[in-house]
Amino acid sequence: MKILKFTQKIKEEDGAVIVLVAAAMAVLMGMTALVVDVGNLVLVKNKLSNACDAAALAGARELPATSDAEAKALEYLQYNGVAPEEATITISDDNTKITVQASRQVNYTFARILGINSSTTSARAAAVFGSISSISGVVPFGIPDQHLVFGQEYQLKAGTHDDYGPGNYGALALEMPGASSYKNNLMYGYDGKIAVGDWIATEPGNMTGPTRDGIEYRINQCTHIPSCSVEYYHPDCPKIMIVPIYDPTSLNGRDEVKIVGFGSFLIKDVWGGGKYVSGYFLEMVPPEGLDYTVDPNQADYGLHAARLVD
Numbered sequence: 001m002k003i004l005k006f007t008q009k010i011k012e013e014d015g016a017v018i019v020l021v022a023a024a025m026a027v028l029m030g031m032t033a034l035v036v037d038v039g040n041l042v043l044v045k046n047k048l049s050n051a052c053d054a055a056a057l058a059g060a061r062e063l064p065a066t067s068d069a070e071a072k073a074l075e076y077l078q079y080n081g082v083a084p085e086e087a088t089i090t091i092s093d094d095n096t097k098i099t100v101q102a103s104r105q106v107n108y109t110f111a112r113i114l115g116i117n118s119s120t121t122s123a124r125a126a127a128v129f130g131s132i133s134s135i136s137g138v139v140p141f142g143i144p145d146q147h148l149v150f151g152q153e154y155q156l157k158a159g160t161h162d163d164y165g166p167g168n169y170g171a172l173a174l175e176m177p178g179a180s181s182y183k184n185n186l187m188y189g190y191d192g193k194i195a196v197g198d199w200i201a202t203e204p205g206n207m208t209g210p211t212r213d214g215i216e217y218r219i220n221q222c223t224h225i226p227s228c229s230v231e232y233y234h235p236d237c238p239k240i241m242i243v244p245i246y247d248p249t250s251l252n253g254r255d256e257v258k259i260v261g262f263g264s265f266l267i268k269d270v271w272g273g274g275k276y277v278s279g280y281f282l283e284m285v286p287p288e289g290l291d292y293t294v295d296p297n298q299a300d301y302g303l304h305a306a307r308l309v310d
């Protein structure tokens with residue numbers, strides 16, 4: 001009698017263990033389902049997101065040509081493994097912004113146990129194309145707003161004040177007045193940001209030595225082979241300078257100019273011991289490492305870029 005009761009007791013406990021194990025298994029399966037299927041969902045979402053970013057940026061570079069922009073966005077979506085039927089491309093009424101949306105149904109493997117068969121994930125990206133309305137790394141030269149032609153040579157600094165006004169030779173004071181700040185900004189570019197609408201002080205004086213040293217420093221920093229020229233240049237070459245463009249005005253001594261845009265110039269030469277500097281006007285996106293903002297409504301001076309927004 002005693003023994004029988006003992007066996008019965010064990011069987012009852014076994015049953016409880018089985019129930020516990022089954023419950024634990026279900027939890028474990030549920031966890032596995034979560035990890036594997038949600039992991040996969042995140043993976044697909046990231047893939048869609050990257051594809052939308054790439055497509056929006058590529059499309060934006062074609063704006064305001066809307067059909068070219070759409071075709072380019074589609075091309076980049078497909079290149080990144082997103083089918084046209086998974087995507088929606090829209091362009092704003094003013095043709096300055098492209099939005100790419102993609103969604104995909106993801107079938108679950110393990111979560112089916114929990115009765116969830118699939119889920120839809122989506123991503124979205126928007127990009128604008130516009131001109132640069134503020135930027136870091138500019139050089140302390142300024143040129144008056146004029147009709148600028150790509151590939152043409154322009155004077156960036158003169159040996160006389162004839163083109164600017166008494167005491168002015170083309171230099172700006174970006175950070176603080178003085179030749180040492182001027183030379184520093186010439187060599188490395190101003191590390192602060194200058195924006196359209198800013199009033200910037202001019203830097204009177206010829207400053208031939210600092211000009212020669214600053215420009216020669218940049219020329220020597222170009223280690224590209226062959227050395228960068230207007231026919232072929234490396235987009236991040238130190239010989240490329242971002243130059244503020246200002247509202248034309250006659251200057252007198254330490255004066256102020258109003259910034260209306262930014263252009264990029266490839267140094268052609270410095271001569272006259274630093275009296276003269278000229279450069280070729282370029283069309284390009286800002287060199288790597290510069291901090292800038294893009295504004296579709298900003299007047300274009302050849303320096304423009306596509307940017308992801310919101």
Ligand SMILES: [Zn+2]
Nearest residue numbers: 222224228237
């Ligand atoms: Zn170079």
